[in-house]
Amino acid sequence: MALARDPIGNGQLEHPRARVQLDNPLCGDRVIIEVTWDDNGMLTELAHEVQGCALCRATASLIGRDTPGKQLTEIAIAQTELERLLKEGEEPTHHHWQGLSVFKPVHGHKSRYECVLLPFKALTQALEV
Amino acid sequence: MALARDPIGNGQLEHPRARVQLDNPLCGDRVIIEVTWDDNGMLTELAHEVQGCALCRATASLIGRDTPGKQLTEIAIAQTELERLLKEGEEPTHHHWQGLSVFKPVHGHKSRYECVLLPFKALTQALEV
C-alpha cells in the first residue's frame, strides 16, 4: 500500500531512449514507461505514469525504486521471478529482487496478475529484453 | 397405401388454367399441380406430378379422385378439414370429404403433416382460394 500511495519514479524523462505505453484490456488500465540505459547495458533513468489500481501503481513504484542502476539482463530475471511468484507462489531467489515478495498475497488471485505485471511488461518491452 | 400405389390424376394437362409447384423444404419433396376450372367456380380438370413419399402421393391421388366436379369454395373447406384432422384428430364433417379420414393415423406425427398437406397447399395456391 505504501508503494502505491507514494509513487517512486512517477513522471516523465526529458530524453528517454525508449517509451512504451501498455494497456490492460480487461480493466482499461494504462502504463507509460520511459527509460534510458547506457552502452554497458545499465538502466540509468526511468519514469512512469500509471492510470491504474493500487497493485499496478505499486509495481510501477517498485520499478521506479529498484531498477535504476541495474543491468538490463537482471531486469529480465525480475519479470520471470515476479511471474513465478504470482503463479506458483514461489519467493524470488535472485538477491536483487527480494522486494518483489510484497506481491506474494496476490498469488491465487488470477484476475489481478495482469495488474501487477503490466508495468514490468511495459518496461521489458521498452528495453527489448 | 392403395392411394399412393396407384396414383389417380397423375400427369399433365394440355391447357391448365393454373400451375403451381411447391416444395417441402424439410425433405425436398416436390408437388406440381395443374388445374382448370370453369366460370361457375367448378374445378373441371386436375393433374399432378409428385416426387415424394407415400403420404404425399396419397393426398395427390385423393385430390385427383375427389376434387374434379367440386366447387372451389368446397375445396378450401377440405384443406381446413384436413388440417384439423391432422392437428386435432377430428374427423372431417363435410359430407364431400369423409375420404380424408384415411389420414387419421397421421394425427400426432407432426413431422409428417407437411407431407400430407403439400398437394393440398399447391392446389389451393393454384386456385387462389
Add this chain to the structure above:
Amino acid sequence: MQMTKPDAMAFDPAEIKKLFPIFSSHPQLRYLDNAATTQCPAAVIQAVDLHECQSRANISRGIYPLAEEATEAYHQARNMLAQYLGAQDASEIIFTSGTTGAINLLANAYAVDLKEGDEILLSLVEHHSNLLPWQILSRRTGVKLRFLPLTADGRIDMRSLHRLVTERCRLVAVTHASNVTGAVTELGPLIDAAHSVDAAVLLDGAQMAQHGPLDINALGVDFYALSGHKMFGPTGIGLLWGRRDLLEKLAPPFGGGGMVHRVTIDSFEPAELPARLEPGTPPIAQAVGLAAAAAWLMELDLKAVESHLYHLTGRLLDGLNNFPGIKLIGPSDLYQRLSLVSLDLAKVHPHDLSQIFADRGIAVRGGHHCAEPLMRFFGLMGTTRVSLALYNDETDIDALLLAIEEAQRILI
C-alpha cells in the same frame, strides 16, 4: 399452470434465493453483479437436463418420435419467448447465441441493403456490443454512424434528436436500459423521430430482459435483442425479435443447414422465417432453458419484485449518498433507472474497491463495463457497479455499505 401468486407484502427474497442452487454452494455469497450475468434457478437447470436426458435429437428433419419431441420442444420454446415479448407471431423470434450475436446478425443483414451515405444513429451510452457491429458495418459499407449525446446524469439526450435523425437515417439502435447508468431510455420521441423518416428502431434489451415480460407492440420498436444468461437462463442463447415485414426483407447474412428451400452449387433459395435466419443446428437445449426462465419469470409476482428492487435500490442510493467522496453515475430519480448503481469513489480505483468487496464475499464489477465511450464522457477510467436481482436483500446492501466504509479507511 398458474401458481398462486403471493401478494406484494409476502414477497420473500429468502424463499426466492432457495430456488437458486448457487446460493447453496456459496451460502456466504452476496451476488451483486447481476448486470453481468444473473444466476440460474433450479427450474431452468432442470429443464435443460430433462431435455438432454429425455428429448435430445436434432430438429426439423427427423421423423422418429424423439426428433419430433425435440422439434416440438424447440418450437414451444419459441412460442414461450414470443409470449414473453408479447409478439403475436412466434416466427418473428430468431434464436441467436446472445445479444451480441443478435446485433451482429442484424448488422450483417443490413450490410447488404445500406449504401454509403446512409446513416445509423446510436448513442454514447451504448455497450460495445451495440457499437462495434455498427463500426464494422460502417467500415464495410461507408454508412455513417451518428451518436445521440447524453445528459449530465447519463440519460440519452433527446434535444438534438431532430437534428440527428436525418432523411438518410435508416436505423436507430440504442439500449433499452444502460448497463452502467441504469437509465431507462425514453422511447416515445425516439421512435416517432425514427419512424417519421422510415428508419427502423432496434433496442438492445440485454439489461431490461430480466425485469419481466414485455409488450413489444406497445413499445413500438422494430427489432429487439436479448441474452438468456442475463434473464436467469442459460449461456449460449439469446434472440433477435423483429417485425415480420422487416425480417422478411433481410437477406440471410449467414448460411448453413436447415435454412433453405433449394440449393444448387451456385445459389440457394432461403426458407421461410424463422428458419432462414437460423442456419445450422440451433442451441436447442439452451432454447428450452431460456423458455423455462421466461416461464419462471412470468409466474412471479413481478409487481412485488419491482417494489422489492426499488426498495433495495433506494436503500443503496441513500446509503451511498452518506459517504463523502462518492460520485453516483446515472439518473438521480429512482424511477428512471434499473436496480443497478455505478459509483466512483474519489482516489480509489474500481479494482481496488472491488477487491475489498470480493474479500468480504461481495461480488460487484469494477471497470469500463464494455462502454468506453461512456467512460470518456464521464471522464472516468471506470466505475464500480452494484447490480441487484430479486434474490438480493437488505443485508446485501448493508454489507456493501459497510465494506465501502472499510475501503475508505484502508485505501485512502
Add this chain to the structure above:
Amino acid sequence: MQMTKPDAMAFDPAEIKKLFPIFSSHPQLRYLDNAATTQCPAAVIQAVDLHECQSRANISRGIYPLAEEATEAYHQARNMLAQYLGAQDASEIIFTSGTTGAINLLANAYAVDLKEGDEILLSLVEHHSNLLPWQILSRRTGVKLRFLPLTADGRIDMRSLHRLVTERCRLVAVTHASNVTGAVTELGPLIDAAHSVDAAVLLDGAQMAQHGPLDINALGVDFYALSGHKMFGPTGIGLLWGRRDLLEKLAPPFGGGGMVHRVTIDSFEPAELPARLEPGTPPIAQAVGLAAAAAWLMELDLKAVESHLYHLTGRLLDGLNNFPGIKLIGPSDLYQRLSLVSLDLAKVHPHDLSQIFADRGIAVRGGHHCAEPLMRFFGLMGTTRVSLALYNDETDIDALLLAIEEAQRILI
C-alpha cells in the same frame, strides 16, 4: 485422472450405454441418427449442471472468486479442446456456436481480404453449412467458387486437383468426412496442392470430431471446424481452430464486448487471440460441457471403440448387400468410411422407409441431409441414412435389417 482402460475385447457397448441417460428414458430406443446429433453422457450433463450450480458468473472482467472460477473453467475448457485437437497453443481455439457458426465466422473474416477473381475451392460432397457461407461470400466479394468433382462412389475425386487449384485459389474448404457417404477425405494431395499456391485449407470436422482426439499438426490443415452436439457434448457450442499466424491476420468480422483493447466512437483496437474473435458473452457452460465430452472421449479405449464400429458397420453393409433393390451410397471399402451408411431402396421414398423404422423404435434419418448438390450428383431425391455410435450394438443392426425386410413387404 486416468481410468484403467478396458482392453479391446472387453469393450462393452451395454456398459457404455448405461452412461447415457437417454437410454434409461427410452429403453426401447435404437438410436441410429448419430450423424445428426450424438447423445450426451451423464458426465457431460453433470459438468454443465455443476458449473451452473457452483461456478456461474460472467468471465474475464470480474475479480471476485466466483468470476475467477468461471473464467478459469472457461480457460480450462479451451485447454481441454486444444488437447483434443492436438493444438499446442490453446489460443488457437475460438469457441463458436457450432460448425456452422465457425464456418460463417471464417467466411466473414475472409470477406475483408478477398478480391474479385480470387477463388475458393469446395467439393460437391459438402454439407450446406460448408457451401452457403461461401456462396454468400462470393456474392459479396465476387470471389469465384470452384468444385472438386466426386468419384462414382462419392469420394472427392483428386484427379482434377491440379487443374482446380489455380494461382488465384486462396482457400480450399472441404469436409473431413461426409455426412452422407461416410467417405473420409484423402488429405495428402489436397493439402500439398493448396499449400503449393499458398491457399489455406479448412476442414469441416463436424462428422469426424466424435471419433476421438486429432493430431491437428500432423493433419497439416490450417483451419478446423466442429460442433459440440455431434461429439457427445452440448448444443450451442462448437469451435474454429486455426493456425495462430493465420488467425492473427483475420480482421474480426463481428463485434461486441470483451474483444477489444480500446474503443472510441469511431474505431476499435482488437484484443489478442482468442478474445478478438469471440465477441460477447461466450457459451460458458456449454464450453465446460464440451470439454467434459472431450475428456470423456479421451478416457475411452478408442481402438476398441473403432473396431466395435467397424464390426457393426461391416455387419450392416453385409446385411444390406443381401437385399435386392438396395443401392448403397459411398465407398465400398469399409476402411475408407465412417460408421455411417446411406442407402436408396428402389421405389421407396426415404421418408416412408424412415417411418417404418420409426414405428419400430429405430431412429434413422431420411432426406437430402443438407447436401442437395450431392443428391443431384447421385440423381436421388434423398437417402435413408444409418449412422452409428459407440453405444450401438448388433441387435440394433439386426432390428434395422429386419425392418427393411418388412418395409419391402409393405411398401413395394
